[in-house]
Amino acid sequence: MTNLNEAINNLSDDDVKVRKEAVESLVGTTDEEAIEPLIKATTDDNAQVRFKAAEILGSMGDVAVDKLIEEFKNAEGKNKRFLAFALKETEDEKVIPYFVEACEDEDFGVRKVAVxxxxxxxxxxxxxxxxxxxxxxxxxxxxxxxxxxxxIATDDAIDLIKKARKAEDDKDFKKSCNKAIKKAQKRQKAKASGESVVKLIPMSTLKEMEKTNVQKAIKEYERYVETKQKKDAPYKRLCILYRKANDRDNEIRVIETAIEVFDGTKKVDYFKKRLEKLK
Incomplete structure (x- = not known):
């Protein structure tokens, strides 16, 4: 297994295959030493290396967000696109002002990711x-x-979509407007009825994701827990992943949430037994 220092050094290797293996080996890292080398890798000649580096940085969240912001402010052109993607993946509200500014960037790719x-x-x-x-x-x-x-799905947002649809002649654009309006109205109804409006990735996709980016998978499983979904599989997978990581506090948190969600059903038995073993 490649250690951190070796992986970081290999990110600068002349052989693209070595760089690909290096960036893959850094998936899931939260080590601050990897941040600057990964930021540099977002400008790699190979698109796969650039994307994976940006994805890892985004998954690091709070650990990397401030450094990403600084780099984003000083970057230009295509190099800024992957930093924008990484910033988006952090899901940190503090990046919003920088995306507002980037909506006027000279590079169309940056503007696209920003908006x-x-x-x-x-x-x-x-x-x-x-x-x-x-x-x-x-x-x-x-x-x-x-x-x-x-x-965003507010009434004002829907009105802006309708206004844009009316002003546009392109049929494909109008179709996209119609699709966006339907999505917004669906979100409004869900919100009004107290349902979750969080986009959830299918379980089958998340199980595959565990093999390539366990940190991202955990983040997506947590969306199920956060919105108290009635499927028990995400809770079970999180318990297993947190156990492997020796993260007892998070495992207990997920179990206690599951017990609350599945109270009165047979599904609750699994989580009660798991909690008993931890105490």
Whole structure:
């Protein structure tokens, strides 16, 4: 198994195969020593290395977000795109002002990621910024703005989508507007009835993700727990993953949440027995 220092050194190797193996071996790391080498890897000649490095940085969350912000502010052109993706993946609200500024970046790819991120981060106070992107010269940026408004799903956001649909002649764009409106209305109904509006990745996908990025898988499983979903599988997988990581506190937290959610059903027995063994 490649150790941290070896992996970091190999990120600069001339052989792309070695660099790919190095970045893959860093999946799941939270070590601050890996942050700067991974940031440098987001400018690698190989797209696979760039994307994976950005994904790992995003999964590191609070550990990496401040350094990512500093690098993002100083980056330019295509190099800034993967940093934008990494920032989005941190899901930290403190990145919102930097995405607002990036909506006017010279690079269309950066603008596209920035405005899409404002939607995913539920930046309801930034509708004016998103609206400006509806007039962007790049079709992809305009489409990303529509998707962002669909994510935010307020009445004002829906009105902006309808306004853009009316002003646009392109049939595909109009279809995207219709799709975004339906998504927004669905989110509004779910919110009004107290249901979760969090996007959940299917369990089959998450089980595969465990093999390649266990940290990301844990993050996605936690969405099921956070919204108290009635499926027991995510809770069970999290218990197992936290046990492997010797993270007793998080395992107990997940078990206690599961006991609350499945109280009165047969499913609760599994979690009660697991909790008894931990005490």
């Amino acid at each position: 899409r991120s404002l939607g995913e981060l539920q930046a309801e106070n930034e509708l004016a910024t998103i609206e400006k992107c509806l007039e962007d010269e790049d079709w992809g940026v305009r489409l990303a703005a529509i998707q962002a408004l669909g994510d």
